[in-house]
Amino acid sequence: MRYVFVLLLFIATLYGAKPVHLSSKYESAIKCKTCHEMMVSDWSGSWHSKSHYNKDEYFRKSIDFTARKSLQNVNSVKIKCAKCHNPRISVTKVSDEYNVVAALGLDAGTKIDKALEDKKISEGINCLVCHNIDKIHDKAPASIRGMDRVEWTRNGMMSGPFKNSKSPYHKTQYRSFFDKNPNKLCFVCHANDHSIVSSKLLFTNMQKEYKGSQKCIECHMSKKFSGYASTYKFKGTEIKKRRIRHHLFAGAHKERMWKKALELHLSQKKQHLVIEISNPQPHNIPTGFGGRELLVDIQFIDAAGKTNKKEISLTTHYTRKHGRTSIPHLAIKQSKNLSVPAKGKKIIRLLIPENAAATKVTLYYRLANEEIRNLLHLTDPIWKKKFFINSKKLEF
Ligand code: HEC
Ligand code: HEC
Ligand code: HEC
Ligand code: HEC
Ligand code: HEC
Known part of the structure; x- marks a missing residue:
């Protein structure tokens, strides 16, 4: 010792x-x-x-x-x-x-x-x-x-x-x-x-x-x-x-940087919708700071044009002693890392509702997940804002 x-x-x-x-x-x-x-x-x-x-x-x-x-x-x-x-x-x-x-x-x-x-x-x-x-x-x-x-x-x-x-x-x-x-x-x-x-x-x-x-x-x-x-x-x-070179150091806080930062591909396998998110960048996304979030917004649209919405959050949750919610710097435990790996992909499968005729999937990024925004009482709208990344449609 x-x-x-x-x-x-x-x-x-x-x-x-x-x-x-x-x-x-x-x-x-x-x-x-x-x-x-x-x-x-x-x-x-x-x-x-x-x-x-x-x-x-x-x-x-x-x-x-x-x-x-x-x-x-x-x-x-x-x-x-x-x-x-x-x-x-x-x-x-x-x-x-x-x-x-x-x-x-x-x-x-x-x-x-x-x-x-x-x-x-x-x-x-x-x-x-x-x-x-x-x-x-x-x-x-x-x-x-x-x-x-x-x-x-x-x-x-x-x-x-x-x-x-x-x-x-x-x-x-x-x-x-x-x-x-x-x-x-x-x-x-x-x-x-x-x-x-x-x-x-x-x-x-x-x-x-x-x-x-x-x-x-x-x-x-x-x-x-x-x-x-x-x-x-x-x-x-x-x-x-x-x-x-320009000295922009533009990153996660700049909405324009997010456009097409990840690729999205939709397909149908029998009763399932397969959402493939690929990351062409050399580092994971989100990377960097913990508590960042990817949002997958899924809309199923039926023949009459009615939509049925679902949102999936890909983020990490942190806990400190006594299982209390935490920020990354005080954590003793973290949930599974849901980032899209560098030059890799993440696949999400969902059951297609019976009456669905089409789907629209949109991918967004957020600087701080809800848990952390509430815990720290973050008030500036930037932390909550959804930055657009990509969107795709598919007819069944
Ligand atoms: C995070 C690190 C970082 C910071 C902060 C930074 N620079 Fe740089 N700077 C670089 C790098 C890297 C290069 C080389 C870029 C290249 O390949 O041309 C560079 C290059 C330069 C050059 C040479 C011209 C060029 O583009 O190659 C000048 C002049 C310069 N920086 C001035 C500044 C000034 C003034 C500031 C403050 C406003 C600043 N830098 C802040 C990293 C930094
Ligand atoms: C009075 C003018 C002047 C001021 C003020 C000035 N610089 Fe420079 N700097 C220059 C010149 C001239 C060059 C050389 C440019 C070239 O060779 O193309 C230079 C070059 C540089 C380089 C490139 C060095 C290299 O060899 O690669 C950096 C980095 C740099 N400056 C940073 C700064 C920083 C930081 C400040 C502020 C604290 C600053 N400069 C203030 C005139 C200035
Ligand atoms: C001395 C430490 C340090 C160095 C060296 C450094 N960074 Fe950073 N960088 C930081 C910190 C700290 C932040 C977070 C700042 C904040 O959000 O308050 C950051 C943030 C960023 C961001 C995110 C900006 C945003 O809008 O979200 C990018 C992109 C970035 N750095 C790129 C670079 C690049 C490229 C280099 C190398 C040329 C570099 N950094 C070198 C400390 C550093
Ligand atoms: C091929 C282009 C590319 C290269 C090379 C690259 N990045 Fe990125 N990076 C991106 C994109 C695209 C994003 C997502 C949009 C954004 O935040 O800029 C990103 C995001 C980031 C973020 C914010 C991530 C977050 O979720 O908080 C940081 C910090 C960062 N990069 C730093 C770096 C550093 C440091 C390197 C080198 C070791 C690097 N990047 C190399 C494209 C690149
Ligand atoms: C090893 C270097 C390092 C140390 C030490 C460090 N940070 Fe950071 N921090 C970074 C970098 C790099 C980023 C940018 C990462 C990104 O945007 O993905 C960052 C980003 C952040 C952010 C996000 C800011 C934003 O605007 O989104 C917070 C909050 C933060 N750090 C808090 C802290 C606190 C609190 C400490 C001390 C307990 C700390 N950091 C110590 C490197 C460091």
Whole structure:
């Protein structure tokens, strides 16, 4: 047991990122706008820019719920989640003394309180999260995640995809995880996530489930196109034309991304309707965060045009101690994973009602299932909204 403890401590100190002070010259995306307008405006519309307690209702209420139900201080939970959600935070651990101080309500103005209120982390996954990564420990055990997997560059050094760039505002350095192997960069955080009560309860395991080597950025940033990495023109030099990408990081919260994300095929086998949902993407859908939901809406239509409706929910349910409903982060048990596997399919069979003449099946996606929306009292309509994926008809 003692050896295990020593080993864990050793691994943690081996990989734990040391926070680097950020100069106000670089700390926020607005500072990059004069010269990298497109990247800044693309990124501002992404959910990477909303990854902060004050900006994402679901994230905030998950933290509050976790703190309340596990009798921890809210700030301690925030610091745990910051590993991936706010990795430029200057404090990475919470001491026992702090917990005592915080429990007495005397934590205002402490180092931890200041670190959490700092403007530098309010932008979530901003430019300086990705472009200040110097090294990625991609061979580290899967349990080392987020900022513990990386080492930061020094102040004012931007790592990126070019071997020959110069900027008057900052230094530059080439790193292969921006061009040759960018999935390595995404897997720093999009690898696995587990309950804080039981590290064996993985509610997402994207890196392990990933099929093939397609680049995430081809689908979630954009295809490469000819443009300018920087529009800044200095001292009579020409601005270089480059092959660049949009910085959209568009995903589950963007309805347009869902259209045709899954394929649907209907057929009849004797008395049964066979619904085949195929996933051409390299990762499971839903993947990522637990509690996401696929809805299969089935309508049987009779000869007189009357419809008979049925809705099937493909989602995961979580329970904590005493069998109580839970969010993934506090779960000790989860129901069977109903995701459509990467490059795989899911088949649903239903008995066709006797009088049915035709059927219409529609597939939707929802960010949070009903159980979680109720548990956390999520109020923003986005969590409930049904995003259209695909629809098919069949006559019997
Ligand atoms: C989640 C990680 C991530 C974040 C956040 C991010 N970038 Fe990038 N950036 C990349 C990747 C990956 C590339 C390489 C894209 C490619 O193949 O061209 C890139 C490329 C660039 C380039 C070179 C041009 C290009 O498209 O290759 C510039 C300039 C740049 N980013 C600026 C920014 C700025 C400014 C911000 C903040 C608004 C930002 N980036 C935020 C990942 C990120
Ligand atoms: C005064 C203009 C200016 C400002 C402000 C500026 N940059 Fe740049 N940046 C440039 C120029 C010029 C290049 C080189 C473009 C080229 O070679 O095509 C560049 C290149 C880059 C690259 C690509 C580096 C590489 O070698 O691959 C990244 C990443 C980057 N900048 C990030 C940022 C971030 C983040 C900020 C804000 C904190 C920022 N820049 C602010 C002018 C600027
Ligand atoms: C430092 C950690 C980190 C890195 C590195 C990172 N991400 Fe993310 N990403 C997150 C977090 C955290 C969220 C969830 C933010 C939220 O919803 O509040 C997220 C969300 C997303 C989403 C979902 C957006 C939506 O609208 O639902 C996509 C897509 C995504 N990231 C793609 C990428 C890609 C592609 C890369 C690699 C170039 C990458 N990420 C690198 C942490 C990271
Ligand atoms: C061939 C295109 C493609 C590639 C490559 C790809 N994705 Fe996706 N991804 C999708 C589609 C389509 C969806 C569903 C619509 C959406 O959310 O964007 C999706 C969904 C997501 C989501 C939201 C899922 C959820 O249910 O919360 C995240 C996060 C994500 N992808 C990250 C990644 C990361 C990280 C990689 C690389 C390791 C990657 N994707 C590679 C197409 C792709
Ligand atoms: C290992 C990195 C990592 C850690 C640690 C982490 N997250 Fe996340 N989280 C992510 C990524 C990546 C996503 C985006 C996944 C997706 O959209 O499919 C995400 C998404 C979420 C979402 C969904 C947000 C939305 O807008 O839909 C919530 C809520 C969330 N995380 C809560 C937490 C809480 C609470 C903690 C701390 C107890 C935490 N996370 C710790 C990586 C992490």
